[in-house]
Amino acid sequence: MAGRGRPAAVADRRPENAAALAIITRAVELDSECKYSQALVCYQEGLDLLLQDLRGTKNDAQRSLLRKRIASYMERAENIKKYLDQEKEDGKYHKQIKIEDNATGFSYESLFQEYLNETVTEVWIEDPYIRQSHQLYNFLRFCEMLIKKPCKVKTIHLLTSLVGSVQQNGLEEIKESLCKYGVLLELEYSSSIHDREIRFNNGWIIKIGRGLDYFKKPQGQFSLGYCDLDLRPCYETTVDIFHTKHTKQI
Structure with a gap:
């Protein structure tokens, strides 16, 4: 024990x-x-x-x-x-990470890399707030992480809310770019989505209170943290990590 x-x-x-x-x-x-x-x-x-x-x-x-x-x-x-x-x-593992206001060191790689391995071929993202330009960039950064080794991601599913042509055009551009790397982005829109959840097909589930949008706006275009998200201050939020064996989710 x-x-x-x-x-x-x-x-x-x-x-x-x-x-x-x-x-x-x-x-x-x-x-x-x-x-x-x-x-x-x-x-x-x-x-x-x-x-x-x-x-x-x-x-x-x-x-x-x-x-x-x-x-x-x-x-x-x-x-x-x-x-x-x-x-x-x-499958009994539950890890909770509390990100304090203005904390740094919480890039997507820092949070998710432990749960990404060569068995990950499919990813589901449910997040109603992939709408504005900075949120689209956050999603793009998340996708960039997924296509790097050791992952062998072939399909990414995004369920989000629909707000307009700028959002749709941005997501379609990301879809075309991912296609060049042999990755299919499946887009689905919902007017009733509220939860924020990320699932990998190796069984890991990550719930983030603010979804992918937990980074604060950088102080300037040439300030530290503009490019490297590990140096970007965060909003306060909580990250919960489970496994499907424990949650009995499908």
């Missing part, structure tokens, strides 16, 4: 350990709350800092103590990783 064998947070409060202490303490807190995905990230970040500290420590007693701590956290991190891998295998 993932909850067993949680290590205690480090007690050494030397200045060079302050950052590691804060991150490891947070990891243990998340671990105790069964937030294993977030805990694993914190354990990994804390371990990187502790390993740096170990390389810079000359005192044998302190080195011995650090090694024991590192071994303990490494073992815990590995156990959590195995647990999460098994959860994915069993």
Whole structure:
């Protein structure tokens, strides 16, 4: 069981350990709350800092103590990783990501790459707000990600609301461009669609509160984040990731 064998947070409060202490303490807190995905990230970040500290420590007693701590956290991190891998295998995995207002580092690649592999050949997107120019560009960026390796996407289904010719012309242009890469874009319009959902045919389902439109407008044409979405500030939203084995959806 993932909850067993949680290590205690480090007690050494030397200045060079302050950052590691804060991150490891947070990891243990998340671990105790069964937030294993977030805990694993914190354990990994804390371990990187502790390993740096170990390389810079000359005192044998302190080195011995650090090694024991590192071994303990490494073992815990590995156990959590195995647990999460098994959860994915069993289809019981549920990951929730809360994107804070103005947070960065949440490009489509950062969010979705973990769930995209060579088995993904078909994708469904339901999003009523693929309407305005910047939303069409967001959808285009999402499509660009899908045609890169390791994906072998052949068909993309988009269900959205219909608002006018500018939208239709933009989507038709994206469709023609995808066709040159051997990818079929199937467009469907609905006046009653409200939900936002992305599904891959390997079973993963991603629900984003704001759909694909969670990026803020860049400050200028030549400001950081205009091209690289990992550097673009985001609106506050929540991302939920499930698997069809768990949700029993088709």
